Amino acid sequence: MKPVPPNKKLNTGNQNVTGYAFISPFLIGLFSLTLFPILYSLYLSFTDFDLMGTPNWIGLDNYQRMFTEDPTFWKSMKVTFFYAGVAVPIRLVFALLVALALNKVVEMVGLYRTLLYLPSVVGGSIAVSIMWRQLFGNDGAFNSILASIGLPTHSWLGDPDTAIWTLIVLYGWQFGSSMLIFLAGLRNIPKTFYEASSVDGAGPIRQFFIITIPLLTPVILFNTIMQVIQGFMAFTPSFVVTNGGPVNSTLLYVLYMYQRAFEYFDMGYASAMAWVMLVIIAIFTALIFKSSEHWVHYESDAK
Amino acid sequence: MKKKRITKKTIQHVLMGSFALMMIYPLVWMVSSSLKKSENVFVNSHSLIPSEWHFANYIDGWNGFAGITFGTFFWNSTIITVIATVGSIISSTFIAYGFARIKFAGKKIWFVAMMLTMMLPFEMVMIPQYIMFNKFGWIDTYLPLILPTFFGIPFFIFLIMQFIRTIPMELDEAAKIDGCNTFDIFFRIIVPLIVPAMMTSAIFSFYWRWDDFMGPLIYLSTPEKYPVSLALKLFSDPNSVTNWGAMFAMSTLSILPIFIIFFVFQRYIVDGISSTGMKA
Numbered sequence: 001m002k003p004v005p006p007n008k009k010l011n012t013g014n015q016n017v018t019g020y021a022f023i024s025p026f027l028i029g030l031f032s033l034t035l036f037p038i039l040y041s042l043y044l045s046f047t048d049f050d051l052m053g054t055p056n057w058i059g060l061d062n063y064q065r066m067f068t069e070d071p072t073f074w075k076s077m078k079v080t081f082f083y084a085g086v087a088v089p090i091r092l093v094f095a096l097l098v099a100l101a102l103n104k105v106v107e108m109v110g111l112y113r114t115l116l117y118l119p120s121v122v123g124g125s126i127a128v129s130i131m132w133r134q135l136f137g138n139d140g141a142f143n144s145i146l147a148s149i150g151l152p153t154h155s156w157l158g159d160p161d162t163a164i165w166t167l168i169v170l171y172g173w174q175f176g177s178s179m180l181i182f183l184a185g186l187r188n189i190p191k192t193f194y195e196a197s198s199v200d201g202a203g204p205i206r207q208f209f210i211i212t213i214p215l216l217t218p219v220i221l222f223n224t225i226m227q228v229i230q231g232f233m234a235f236t237p238s239f240v241v242t243n244g245g246p247v248n249s250t251l252l253y254v255l256y257m258y259q260r261a262f263e264y265f266d267m268g269y270a271s272a273m274a275w276v277m278l279v280i281i282a283i284f285t286a287l288i289f290k291s292s293e294h295w296v297h298y299e300s301d302a303k
Numbered sequence: 304m305k306k307k308r309i310t311k312k313t314i315q316h317v318l319m320g321s322f323a324l325m326m327i328y329p330l331v332w333m334v335s336s337s338l339k340k341s342e343n344v345f346v347n348s349h350s351l352i353p354s355e356w357h358f359a360n361y362i363d364g365w366n367g368f369a370g371i372t373f374g375t376f377f378w379n380s381t382i383i384t385v386i387a388t389v390g391s392i393i394s395s396t397f398i399a400y401g402f403a404r405i406k407f408a409g410k411k412i413w414f415v416a417m418m419l420t421m422m423l424p425f426e427m428v429m430i431p432q433y434i435m436f437n438k439f440g441w442i443d444t445y446l447p448l449i450l451p452t453f454f455g456i457p458f459f460i461f462l463i464m465q466f467i468r469t470i471p472m473e474l475d476e477a478a479k480i481d482g483c484n485t486f487d488i489f490f491r492i493i494v495p496l497i498v499p500a501m502m503t504s505a506i507f508s509f510y511w512r513w514d515d516f517m518g519p520l521i522y523l524s525t526p527e528k529y530p531v532s533l534a535l536k537l538f539s540d541p542n543s544v545t546n547w548g549a550m551f552a553m554s555t556l557s558i559l560p561i562f563i564i565f566f567v568f569q570r571y572i573v574d575g576i577s578s579t580g581m582k583a
Contacts, residue, residue: 026417126533240536
């Protein structure tokens with residue numbers, strides 16, 4: 001048996017090489033597939049690159065065009081803010097309510113959890129988006145149900161006022177993974193907290209606001225940030241279910257960016273759009289983090 | 304007292320059960336539509352029981368379009384998914400071990416960089432990556448879909464790292480005293496112990512690759528090379544579809560692998576999400 005060499009310097013020197021060897025795939029990917037493309041995208045956003053010719057430097061023209069001459073840009077921005085602003089809270093509130101209900105159920109909880117999680121399992125697939133288009137079509141199941149109980153039917157996908165709601169419902173329907181995270185959070189709250197507060201005479205509603213919600217805030221924070229980013233970057237539902245229509249009422253930001261880049265080959269403009277999006281997401285994430293100081297409670301603070 | 308409890312329980316199960324059924328109704332509707340005759344799909348379309356069971360939809364749908372069967376599309380999806388998953392798990396495991404167990408200069412900075420990459424949406428690098436891969440002549444090949452996974456997936460790295468951290472350091476030290484070097488410790492001690500975390504990552508990787516739509520949409524142009532997701536979108540073009548039954552049949556088949564994986568490996572998926580808070 002050999003003792004561990006006391007020569008610390010030699011040891012760390014060795015470990016540097018080994019450490020970098022282990023993380024080298026990450027470093028190669030980071031530089032070639034993330035850092036370089038991001039800087040390249042910044043450069044392109046100041047050019048008129050159309051994929052065929054060479055990029056010409058046009059300064060801030062793309063940004064100026066976007067903010068002052070392109071009503072479609074503003075429309076897509078409005079649609080995306082509405083979509084993320086409505087769909088994300090709906091999904092989170094729904095997920096929390098269902099998790100609370102599931103937490104009360106003792107038997108068959110596994111079966112319910114599985115059934116309620118299923119929509120999220122298949123939610124990312126194209127099949128579900130296609131199905132949604134048919135479900136809310138004029139002859140689809142939704143209208144068919146309304147008709148069978150004597151309610152008026154509606155052209156859900158053809159009406160600019162309702163089309164976006166079909167996408168919001170699709171997003172809300174996939175509440176399963178948020179629900180699982182909330183459920184795990186609820187299980188982590190010590191039972192003694194509830195017992196102690198009932199001795200003090202607190203009812204279930206009071207317990208919900210003084211124990212459950214405060215202790216769940218770290219989970220709520222995490223869920224909110226991930227969902228806001230996901231909501232802002234949604235593409236497939238609007239591309240497949242409505243293709244942005246009618247009259248751009250479901251033209252989510254990424255769909256418009258995709259159209260600019262891969263239908264008009266307006267690569268410079270689309271890159272500028274990507275940068276505006278990144279700035280918006282960064283601001284939002286920072287705001288949520290900043291505000292979290294006021295509403296997120298970590299257990300270590302309490303002690 | 305006891306009777307009251309039973310009533311309460313019954314109400315609970317009726318409410319929970321009907322809510323759950325309502326939530327999975329759209330999925331059941333898709334499967335049931337795949338068994339209806341095309342001309343009947345949109346007659347009383349909310350009904351879940353076909354007036355006449357029409358299994359031929361599956362044969363019609365399988366024939367695909369433009370002379371390419373869905374067999375080709377399923378095979379393409381399988382190739383892309385399997386290679387990308389193997390690549391991402393091997394690379395992510397190496398990287399995770401490096402971050403979790405080895406002390407080296409600059410580790411903190413690279414770790415922060417990795418966490419930032421995890422939050423960076425793919426859409427940010429989509430356009431420059433496309434231009435890059437276009438220059439390499441990789442358009443209409445699987446390289447842009449597969450190669451990036453060999454550089455590690457930040458979420459999997461993070462997930463595996465968290466798992467490695469639960470393994471006591473004493474194990475590594477004992478192995479070192481027995482004469483193992485870092486690579487021996489990694490392969491003989493750590494890897495066998497982190498198989499559950501690797502499994503969870505592999506399942507997520509399978510989901511994401513199988514469902515991936517934007518990547519193939521951007522990079523592939525020859526229908527023979529399409530994966531199922533892209534083929535299904537083309538197959539379901541609202542302006543040309545008439546055979547609705549066949550379309551629903553192929554939609555159902557396309558999510559079948561996801562269902563199978565889910566039911567076989569449910570435990571890993573639920574644990575993975577609950578412990579790390581990640582979307583599926």
